[in-house]
Amino acid sequence: MYSKKLNEDIKKELENLKLAGKFKVERELGGAQEAEVKIENKKVLMFASNNYLGLANNRDIVESAKKALDSYGFGLSSVRFIAGTETVHKTLEKKLAEFLGVEDAILYSTNFMANLGFFASLTNESFGGEETHLDAIYSDELNHASIIDAFKLCKKESVVKRIYKHGDLGILEQMLEEDKEKNYRFKIIVTDGVFSMEGYLADLPKIKEISEKYEALLFVDDAHAIGVLGKTGAGTPEHFNLHGKVDILSGTFGKALGGAVGGYIAGRKDIIELLRQKSRTYLFSNSVPPAVVIASIKALDLLKEKPELLTKVKENSEYFRRGAKKLGFEVLDGIHPIVPVMLGDAAKTQEMSKKLLEKGLYVVGLWFPVVPEGTARLRFQVSAAHTKDQIDRALSILSEVGKEMKII
Numbered sequence: 001m002y003s004k005k006l007n008e009d010i011k012k013e014l015e016n017l018k019l020a021g022k023f024k025v026e027r028e029l030g031g032a033q034e035a036e037v038k039i040e041n042k043k044v045l046m047f048a049s050n051n052y053l054g055l056a057n058n059r060d061i062v063e064s065a066k067k068a069l070d071s072y073g074f075g076l077s078s079v080r081f082i083a084g085t086e087t088v089h090k091t092l093e094k095k096l097a098e099f100l101g102v103e104d105a106i107l108y109s110t111n112f113m114a115n116l117g118f119f120a121s122l123t124n125e126s127f128g129g130e131e132t133h134l135d136a137i138y139s140d141e142l143n144h145a146s147i148i149d150a151f152k153l154c155k156k157e158s159v160v161k162r163i164y165k166h167g168d169l170g171i172l173e174q175m176l177e178e179d180k181e182k183n184y185r186f187k188i189i190v191t192d193g194v195f196s197m198e199g200y201l202a203d204l205p206k207i208k209e210i211s212e213k214y215e216a217l218l219f220v221d222d223a224h225a226i227g228v229l230g231k232t233g234a235g236t237p238e239h240f241n242l243h244g245k246v247d248i249l250s251g252t253f254g255k256a257l258g259g260a261v262g263g264y265i266a267g268r269k270d271i272i273e274l275l276r277q278k279s280r281t282y283l284f285s286n287s288v289p290p291a292v293v294i295a296s297i298k299a300l301d302l303l304k305e306k307p308e309l310l311t312k313v314k315e316n317s318e319y320f321r322r323g324a325k326k327l328g329f330e331v332l333d334g335i336h337p338i339v340p341v342m343l344g345d346a347a348k349t350q351e352m353s354k355k356l357l358e359k360g361l362y363v364v365g366l367w368f369p370v371v372p373e374g375t376a377r378l379r380f381q382v383s384a385a386h387t388k389d390q391i392d393r394a395l396s397i398l399s400e401v402g403k404e405m406k407i408i
């Protein structure tokens with residue numbers, strides 16, 4: 001029953017979120033996701049989406065999805081092992097595995113679901129008749145929420161979780177050294193490939209070296225890197241000359257590659273097969289709609305056909321980063337299209353993002369507890385779809401508001 005207490009407690013919680021400045025407001029877009037979008041009937045520059053390659057409203061992708069709707073209908077009304085799989089699901093998995101230089105891949109409805117499904121499948125059960133087992137997971141403290149939540153689905157008695165300070169590979173190695181004699185069944189190191197609050201890359205070469213030294217499986221969530229980093233857009237492994245050499249990758253089609261939905265795990269054939277058998281978020285959650293699958297295949301094809309998109313997003317990011325620095329802002333260094341402009345103060349960040357939007361620039365402000373206290377920032381996300389004129393306009397608005405607020 002919806003009791004008076006429940007009602008009051010929920011109201012109080014919502015009020016507290018507002019008082020603490022943590023209440024999230026969803027801006028209504030009056031159209032497609034593009035370099036400029038409509039908010040409240042006004043055109044604004046979009047610097048807050050993960051539309052890194054500008055494919056979210058790409059005509060070829062849209063046309064391929066439209067055609068697929070005519071041939072395959074809207075959805076499959078079930079999961080693949082019950083109501084059947086479409087050949088196109090298999091085609092996308094094969095293409096993706098080839099693209100990433102690994103043996104196999106499995107599709108999930110989202111990257112979140114993929115991460116939730118992976119860890120529990122591997123760690124919860126004893127394989128091959130062992131009575132009990134204990135596995136260890138080593139995780140960067142700033143890994144994505146889906147990885148943190150994935151651990152909650154792992155049985156306490158089967159898994160030891162060890163969280164290391166962000167990017168501190170000395171501590172990671174020390175943990176593995178301490179655990180050498182502990183006879184864990186499996187050891188898994190998990191890291192984001194790109195950390196989305198800063199746009200920083202994980203030091204994959206070093207993490208890979210540690211994973212080999214201590215015989216730990218390496219899992220990289222490359223959500224912000226697929227379609228962005230590496231010579232062909234295959235992500236952080238390719239960027240670091242480790243293409244095909246990371247044991248397990250997860251990622252999404254919901255950011256650079258068309259921006260709809262669809263996640264995956266990619267890696268060794270036997271692990272992927274195990275996931276098809278055991279992974280609950282795969283087995284008991286609907287298959288990705290064929291139109292989305294076919295459009296995602298098109299996104300991978302476009303990435304191959306138009307390598308200039310990768311060059312463009314890189315050049316645009318450099319141009320914007322350099323420009324914001326030149327204006328006198330404190331900007332985090334990096335190579336990723338996530339460009340954080342550091343303001344420090346949460347109230348100032350809230351005020352500034354509001355003023356920027358009023359002047360036609362949509363960028364997201366982040367503050368505690370999303371980022372550490374005192375490190376509030378505006379997180380700009382640059383796209384290959386931005387023209388030089390649009391970036392110049394964004395910088396000009398940034399400069400105007402920065403001066404008005406006496407930040408620069």
Ligand SMILES: Cc1ncc(COP(=O)(O)O)c(C=O)c1O
Binds near residue numbers: 146261262
């Ligand atoms: C590192 C990382 N992993 C996973 C996800 C979830 O991706 P999806 O939207 O496909 O569930 C995100 C999205 O924010 C992410 O940044």
